[in-house]
Amino acid sequence: MSRQDGFPRFSEPTCFTKVQMGVKVGFLVGIGSGAIFGTITALRFGYRGGEIVKMAAKAMISSGTLFGGFMGIGSALRC
Numbered sequence: 001m002s003r004q005d006g007f008p009r010f011s012e013p014t015c016f017t018k019v020q021m022g023v024k025v026g027f028l029v030g031i032g033s034g035a036i037f038g039t040i041t042a043l044r045f046g047y048r049g050g051e052i053v054k055m056a057a058k059a060m061i062s063s064g065t066l067f068g069g070f071m072g073i074g075s076a077l078r079c
Helices: 015-044 050-078
Strands: none
Touching: 015 050
């Protein structure tokens, strides 16, 4: 639906959309930080090869889930 001046009218995103975006952004930030910290931790423990990948993947999933949950809750509180 457009206004009389020809510019489109955009509606504000719903609360569900805001929470969904918070979870997605939080998950991606958590995965990034988990990759860095998981790799550093694996190297400090002396892991090599596939063990580094496994340790980094575990850290990525756990930190992504945790931070995504926190960002989702924070976005829901701001609605």
